[in-house]
Amino acid sequence: MKYTNLERNWVMYDVGNSALVLLNTSVVPIYFDAINTAANSAELVTAWANAQTVASLVVALLMPILGSLADFAGNKIKFFLGFFLTGLVLCLAQAIPMGAMPFLVVYVLCTIGLNSSMTFYDAMLPDVTTDERMDSVSSSGYAWGYVGSCVPFIVCIALIMLGPSMLGLDMMFATRMSFIITGVWWLLFTIPLLRTYKQRYAKELAPGETMASTVANTFRGLVATMRRIARDKALLIFMIAFFFYIDGVHTVISMATTYGTSLGIDSTQLILALLVTQFVAFPSAIAYGRLAGRFGTLRMIIIAVAAYVAIVLFAAFFLKEAFEFWILAILVGMFQGGIQALSRSYFGKLIPKEHANEYYGFFDIFGRYASVMGTLLVSVVTSLTGDPSLGVLSIGVLLVVGFVMLAKLSRMRGIA
Template sequence: MKYTKQERDWVMYDVGNSALVLFNTSVVPIYFNAINTAADSAELVTAWANAQTVASLVVALLMPILGSLADFAGNKIKFFLGFFLTGLVLCFAQAIPMGAMPFLVVYVVCTIGLNSSMTFYDAMLPDVTTDERMDTVSSSGYAWGYIGSCVPFIVCIALILGGPAALGLDMLLCVRVSFVIIGVWWLAFTVPLVRAYKQRYAKALAPGETMGGEIAKTIRGLGDTMRRIAHDKAILLYMVAFFFYIDGVHTVISMATTYGTSLGLDSTALILALLVTQFVAFPSAIAYGRLAGKYGTLRMIIIAVVAYVCIVLFAAFYLKTEVEFWILAVAVGLFQGGIQALSRSYFGKLIPKERANEYYGFFDIFGRYASVMGTLLVSVVTSLTGDASLGVLSIGILLIVGLVMLIRLSRIKGMA
């Protein structure tokens, strides 16, 4: 498909931010484990899960209010820039040598900036394309994000694995330099979007009303928005389903490397396996967008949720060796991009376009609280049992609940 300039620039932001997402889910947990040598494997999983929980909770609390304010003309790009720059500065800050707990605090704030910018980025989708092209454009964002993020990631991995021997550098120093490389990449692919983006759909201020008054009105009006959502059965069912099934997706992505490390698997093999996930996810995400056009967006989401149930069961009961982790990585790659892209675009089709940020703000509550619930569940179950496998298994219940909600939605909307 030939992209418009706005579609292309929008897709490129996924190329930029995905580099940090990949680095955070693969190298950063191992780096945190390396600088936190006093903790045992269960404590490492718990600490990392708690950090993910805090970051998700903050974003979930911020987005409804800020999302509603961003729907006014010209605001969306301002909020996007504010959180992007926060994440970028803290990405560079992680290159500074520090102890495990200070690093975790910096990581959490960086993650808040990254994830918040992505909420406003998602809400830009109705502005840059049409309903007919939304599945394909959204899928292309994830697809090119997966393959594009591999470029700086490979450079960083080559530096981390080869730097100590070839250049005589300390491996931890190589990881810190990698944060700078990732930050520069993220910045380079954000500039085109900032320059080209135009907000097509926006709310207007009432005559004589100021933005300060609108902030107070927005806080009071959150209940009205919730009532509008509650009265639209299709949107409500979908958001509840999303709340449960995306939990499994986010938790598998964020906890995979930490879980593999806790099983005693080689860290280099884990990183390379997750790199394979990116290459598999590239064509899979594009294929998912095309299959959605042929067989229906909702049907393809349901297929992906069923696949994730199988992935969680495999991880909990069979994952013991590096080969099995590679199998898991390929399986995740087949469905990861598709379910994220179609979840974003399907919601964009259901909501009123002029209130995209407001609705995506609540959508993000469901997504972020799901992340809070998933990582917290893994943390609690792992802490109580001392077995990370049982923590992973616990999220399978949430995926099944999400699947049931999606099936109920299909009876109302069909599989389109």
């Protein structure tokens, strides 16, 4: 499929932000472990899960309110830019030498900026393409994000692994430089979208209404939106299902490296395995977009959720050595991009376009609160049992609930 200039620039932002997402799920937990030498394996998993929980909770609280304001003409790009710049500055700030807790605070704030910008980015999808092209464009965003993010990641890994021996660099210094490299990459692939994006669908201010009065009316508008969602049975069931199943996806992504570290798997093996995930995810996400056109978006989401149930069971019962982690990385790569991309596009088809940001704010609150629940569940179970494997296993319950709700939606819409 040939993309328009705006569709291509929208996809390019995924190439930019995915570099930071990849760094956050691979290098950052290992770096945090290195500067937090006092913690044992269970404490490490708990601290990292708590950080993810806080970041997700803040975004979940902010997005419905800010999303409602962003739906007014010209506001979406302003909110997007504000959070992007916040995340970028704090990404670069992580290169400053600091202790474990100050670093964790900066990381959480950076993650808030990143994830908030991605909410507004998701809400741009109805503006940049049509319903018929939405699955393919959304899947391409994730696909090119996976493969494109590997470019700065490989540079960073080469600097970390080879810098000490070939360039005489301290490994910790080389790791901190990875934040600079990733931040610059993120910036370069954001500029085209900032230059070309135009908000097609927007709410207009009522006669005599100002933005100040609009802020006061925002909460009433959110209540009205919740009522509209509650009346739309298909949308409501999908959002409840999404709340549960995306928890497994986000938690597996955010906790994989930390979990592997707690099992004593070598950091080099962890990083290389996650790099393989990116390469596997590229063709898999593209394939998922095409398969959705042939077999239906909802059916392909259900298949991916079932696959994630199997992935969690594998991680909990069989993941002990580096070889098993490589298997896990390949399995995640096969389904990760597809389930995220099709969830985003399927939701975009169900909602009114002029309220896209407001609805995507609720989409995000469901996704982020699910992340809060998932990481918190891992943290609590791991703390109580001292066994990270049981914490991972607990995620399976949420995935099964999501699968059951999707099956109900499928029957309701007459999909075999």
